Amino acid sequence: MRYLPALIVDAVLVLIFAVIGRASHQEDPAGFLLTAWPFLVALLVGHALAALMGSGPRRPWSLLWGVTVWVVTVAGGMLLRLVAGDTAQIPFIIVATIVLGVFLVGWRALAGLLRRRRKSEDADAATSAPVESEAAAEPEASAD
Template identity: 70%
Template sequence: MRFVPAVIVDAVFVLIFAAIGRASHDENPLGFLLTAWPFLVALVVGHALAALVPARPRRPWSLGWGVIVWVVTVGGGMLLRIATGDTAETPFIIVASLVLAAMLLGWRLIALLTRRYRAPRVAD
């Protein structure tokens, strides 16, 4: 259950991504769930797969965990879009990949740097 906060943070970023994307195309931003749902489903799968990876330490806020979640979220989200009759044009795949990388990996990088700089220093 320790990965639930990371799932929530990631889900919020996916929702923000979908809302911004819809608004940038002059679409009704309130329909962002139509854009977000495939990525949210893939996000949950990504977290489940990351939890199964035997690497240690297994921390949902780590960059390694985040890379797995990001790749599965983008790839799975695109596959679900196509499977349900929606599109996945090349420019959308590129933008979604870059924006979701910045979001899903960005907060983890900030968490890593914050932890590193807040850790007590040992005197030589």
């Protein structure tokens, strides 16, 4: 399952978001699942939607996949909070949108940069492979 690693990374980041949020409001960080569950459910929906998009992203580590997951996670998470009787005040929506965007899209951008850098280094290494000189190809003369 090529989707699982990206889903796990995203879920861990959503959990970190919930822990940080609770700690920043002096709430018990141990109750982070109360904060995280709507976003985790929306995250699953976002991954499913990204996977089902016909002309959309094909790789779960692509930026387009990340943007799809991010938008669905924020919007769906906020809606689920409201349906469950919790609040979704404007400052929370803004902070959640920014933090989850940095988390869910950011790691994909970083991974893409690292992949491009590695490909560039591999291409540079292949084109600058040492060429044997004629002097190196001749055996050394022995001093008898």
